[in-house]
Amino acid sequence: MRVIAPAPFVLALLKQWKQKQAEAKLLSGSLWQGWKTEKERQAAIVFTNELGGHLHPQTVYNHIKKLAASVGAPQARVHDLRHTYAVLSLQNGDDVKTVQGNLGHATAAFTLDVYGHVSEHMKEVSAQRMQQYIENMG
Known part of the structure; x- marks a missing residue:
């Protein structure tokens, strides 16, 4: 395992995302696929779908390509x-x-x-x- 020290703005974004995930968990109730307990949440994947499940790699790839194109780097x-x-x-x-x-x-x-x-x-x-x-x- 590698531990890094991200910039403060990255930590702030991750805290916002964590809050959105907590809200999604409440909204999805028993359909939530991700962490159920605080211990599981500490070890869980960071980015999930709206039900707490893994993101499909193609979904992540498509989003990154879209962002890259929007900043003028479509081949990135x-x-x-x-x-x-x-x-x-x-x-x-x-x-x-x-x-x-x-x-x-x-x-x-x-x-x-x-x-x-x-x-x-x-x-x-x-x-x-x-x-x-x-x-x-x-």
Whole structure:
């Protein structure tokens, strides 16, 4: 099992979703297929249909493709979300070990092999930061 620390806005969205699921459970009564007890809810899948059951993979795929098309990326694949996360994390200052852990890579070397092009950009940004630091010393 991999534990990550999502951004606060992600946690807020998940809490909203949890509340919607609780409301759906009340509305569906005995038809609810998901968690029945608090312990089951803690271990349950996060995204469910209106009756608490598993989402069909094609349903998830269709929704992601629709969202991708709406932002002008109709050729985007589900796995591209992972790459986007990794690149943006590295470009915005996350260290390689953190990104490695969040992605579940066995080694930081593998993460760097896959996202080495990002480290080149990071080198440029680092050089600019150092230049600013030196200029501000005086």
